[in-house]
Amino acid sequence: MKIDANSPDEYVEKVPEERRDSFKRLRQTVLDHLPAGFEEVMSYGMIGYVVPHSLYPDGYHCTPALPLPFMNIANQKNFIAFYHMGIYAEPELLHWFLSEYEALNLRKLDMGKSCMRFKKWEEIPFELIGQLVAKRSPEDWITVYESQFKKKK
Numbered sequence: 255m256k257i258d259a260n261s262p263d264e265y266v267e268k269v270p271e272e273r274r275d276s277f278k279r280l281r282q283t284v285l286d287h288l289p290a291g292f293e294e295v296m297s298y299g300m301i302g303y304v305v306p307h308s309l310y311p312d313g314y315h316c317t318p319a320l321p322l323p324f325m326n327i328a329n330q331k332n333f334i335a336f337y338h339m340g341i342y343a344e345p346e347l348l349h350w351f352l353s354e355y356e357a358l359n360l361r362k363l364d365m366g367k368s369c370m371r372f373k374k375w376e377e378i379p380f381e382l383i384g385q386l387v388a389k390r391s392p393e394d395w396i397t398v399y400e401s402q403f404k405k406k407k
Contacts, residue, residue, distance in 0.1 A: 257329060262294055262301045269329045276375035277334055280327055280383070287384040291392035292324065300328035300337075305392040315404050324395050325387070333364070333371040336383060340390050342368035343402045347389065354382055 259265035262281070269277045281301060285294065293306045297320075304321035307313055314320045326337040341348040355363055358379055364371040372378045390398075 256299050258299075259296060261296065265296065265301055265329075273329060273334060273375050276378060277327070277329060279380060280334065280336065280378055283380045283384045284325065284327065284387050287387040289388065289391040293321070295321070297323055297326060300326040300335075302326045305395060309392050310396055312404075322396070322399060324390075324392075330371070333373045334375045334378065336370045336372070336378075337368050338370075338386060339368050340395065340398065341386070343398050347386075351382070351386055354385070355379060358382065 257265050257268045259268055266274065266278055266281060284303065288294075288303060291305065291309055292303045295302050295304055297304060302323055303325040304323050306321045310322050312318060312322075314322050324339050326335070328335045328337070341351055352363070360377055360379065361374070364373065
């Protein structure tokens with residue numbers, strides 16, 4: 255379910271009403287824990303959190319005109335999605351998150367490489383997501399990104 259929006263605020267207002275409060279809370283959780291330097295933007299039709307060109311002029315290696323992506327939140331057809339490239343790129347961060355999630359005794363996490371899908375949006379582990387968001391600064395992400403993804407010249 256693609257939401258056409260020109261700003262994060264417009265995106266949130268277009269989220270279906272039954273999910274909007276949970277989606278707003280997820281966005282606010284990210285914003286409350288977001289390390290200085292990341293910027294909230296519209297990215298790939300979702301709300302994105304990126305390293306701006308002012309901190310990383312090279313931008314995203316696939317499309318250098320774009321800032322370096324790190325996290326996204328989105329309303330999808332059957333779930334609310336939270337995307338975090340750090341858990342994709344750093345096995346120790348993924349292990350930490352999965353261990354902490356398991357300790358919450360919630361239902362099995364529906365997860366892809368960097369995407370967590372929350373079909374029961376009222377069960378999103380907001381506090382844990384806040385902790386995850388706070389764990390990596392833009393500088394941390396640049397270091398991991400350059401070592402894992404960026405092709406050497």
